[in-house]
Amino acid sequence: MTLYADNTQSEGESSSSVLLEMMYGYQKSQALFVAAKLGIADILSKGSKTADELAKATGVNSRSIYHLMRMLSSVGVFSTEDNDKFQLNPIGKHLLTGTSDSLRGTVMAMGDEIYQAWGNLLYGIKTGKTAFNHTFNRDFYSYLKQDSEASVNFNEWMKETTREWLLPVLEAYDFSEVKTLVDVGGGIGTLTAVILNANPKMQAILFDREDVVVGADRVLEGAGVADRCQIVGGNFFDSVLPQGGDLYLISRVLLNWDDSDAIKILSNCYQAMTVKDKLVVVDFMLPQGKMSPFIGLGSLNLFVLGGTFMRTEDEFYNLLSSAGFTVTNTIKTTGPVSAIEAKPA
Ligand SMILES: C[S@@+](CC[C@H](N)C(=O)[O-])C[C@H]1O[C@@H](n2cnc3c(N)ncnc32)[C@H](O)[C@@H]1O
The missing domain is CATH 1.10.10.10 (Winged helix-like DNA-binding domain superfamily/Winged helix DNA-binding domain)
Structure with missing residues (x-):
C-alpha cells in the first residue's frame, strides 16, 4: 500500500x-x-x-x-x-463505519485534534516543544482520557493502521513457539487478536491503560479469541506489569516517549520477565540516509503529538541495552515497521 x-x-x-x-x-x-x-x-x-x-x-x-x-x-x-x-x-x-476496509477512524483522528495541533507546528519547530500540548494544554494521552470521541477515533486509527502496516510482522516473525504473549500498550487488542488467531494454541495478556482496555472485549470477542486473552488495565510506568508471559510485545509504544521514559517502560518489562523470556519491539525505524515521505511525515507527526521523533536502529539498541536487554535479532518486514527481538542480558 x-x-x-x-x-x-x-x-x-x-x-x-x-x-x-x-x-x-x-x-x-x-x-x-x-x-x-x-x-x-x-x-x-x-x-x-x-x-x-x-x-x-x-x-x-x-x-x-x-x-x-x-x-x-x-x-x-x-x-x-x-x-x-x-x-x-x-x-x-x-x-463507511465499521467495514473491514474502513479508514474513517484515520480520517476522524487526523482531521480533528491532530489537524489543530499541526497548526502549531511553527511553535514546535521554534521551541522544540510539543505542539499538541501547546494547543490543548495537556498531553495527548491525557486528552484522550477525558474525551471519549477522540479516544474512540484514536483506537480506530490504531486498528486501521494495524491492518495496513503491522500485519507483515506476522509473516516476518515466528510466534509459533510462544505460549503466552503479553502485549504491552496493546490498545484495544487488535494486534493481539490477529496474533492469537494465527496461533491457535497461544494465550495472551493484553495490557494497556484502564480507560483503553474497556474497549477490548468487543474486539477480542469479535475475533473469537476472548477465551484465550486476559485483559489487564494499568500504567506501564508503574513497576507492576503482568508476569507469566514468555514473549513481551511492545508495538508502536516506545515511539511516543523520550529516552528516559522509554527506558523506564522497557525496565518495567524487564522486571516482569524471566531470563528465558523474549521481548519483541515492533516499531518504525528512521533510516540513516534518504527517507520515504511516510517516515518523514510520520516522524514529524510524532513530534507534533508528543515531542518525539522516530528512532534509528542504533538508538533502539541503545535503549534496549540501557534497560538490561541484549538484541538477538532485527527483522525487517515487508511493511513500514521492523521487529527487534531481545532477551534479558
Ligand atoms: C500508538 S498506540 C499503539 C497501540 C498498539 N500497541 C499498536 O501497535 O497498535 C500506544 C498505546 O500505548 C498506550 N499507553 C499510553 N500510555 C500508557 C500508559 N501509561 N500505560 C499503559 N499503556 C499506555 C496507549 O493507550 C496506546 O494504546
Whole structure:
C-alpha cells in the first residue's frame, strides 16, 4: 500500500504544481474530515442522495453541503449523477463505519485534534516543544482520557493502521513457539487478536491503560479469541506489569516517549520477565540516509503529538541495552515497521 504518495516531481508535471498540490492539501483533508464527521458515506450507503436530502439527514446547511459534495466529487471521493444526486464510489466507501476496509477512524483522528495541533507546528519547530500540548494544554494521552470521541477515533486509527502496516510482522516473525504473549500498550487488542488467531494454541495478556482496555472485549470477542486473552488495565510506568508471559510485545509504544521514559517502560518489562523470556519491539525505524515521505511525515507527526521523533536502529539498541536487554535479532518486514527481538542480558 502506498502510505503517502512520493511527492517528488513526476514526468510532465511542473514544479509549481507539485508545490501547490502540497500546499492546498489540507483543504482536501478537512473536506474529507467533515464528510466523515457528518457520516455522509453511511447515509449514501442506503442510496444516492441530493444535497437537500443530505442536509436534512445531517442537520447542516443545504447550500454548503452541496458545494462540499461537489468539491469532494471533483477529487474523486464521491460521484455525482446527472440528476445532482451524490453516490458512493470505491474511494468514498473507505469512509463507511465499521467495514473491514474502513479508514474513517484515520480520517476522524487526523482531521480533528491532530489537524489543530499541526497548526502549531511553527511553535514546535521554534521551541522544540510539543505542539499538541501547546494547543490543548495537556498531553495527548491525557486528552484522550477525558474525551471519549477522540479516544474512540484514536483506537480506530490504531486498528486501521494495524491492518495496513503491522500485519507483515506476522509473516516476518515466528510466534509459533510462544505460549503466552503479553502485549504491552496493546490498545484495544487488535494486534493481539490477529496474533492469537494465527496461533491457535497461544494465550495472551493484553495490557494497556484502564480507560483503553474497556474497549477490548468487543474486539477480542469479535475475533473469537476472548477465551484465550486476559485483559489487564494499568500504567506501564508503574513497576507492576503482568508476569507469566514468555514473549513481551511492545508495538508502536516506545515511539511516543523520550529516552528516559522509554527506558523506564522497557525496565518495567524487564522486571516482569524471566531470563528465558523474549521481548519483541515492533516499531518504525528512521533510516540513516534518504527517507520515504511516510517516515518523514510520520516522524514529524510524532513530534507534533508528543515531542518525539522516530528512532534509528542504533538508538533502539541503545535503549534496549540501557534497560538490561541484549538484541538477538532485527527483522525487517515487508511493511513500514521492523521487529527487534531481545532477551534479558
Ligand atoms: C500508538 S498506540 C499503539 C497501540 C498498539 N500497541 C499498536 O501497535 O497498535 C500506544 C498505546 O500505548 C498506550 N499507553 C499510553 N500510555 C500508557 C500508559 N501509561 N500505560 C499503559 N499503556 C499506555 C496507549 O493507550 C496506546 O494504546
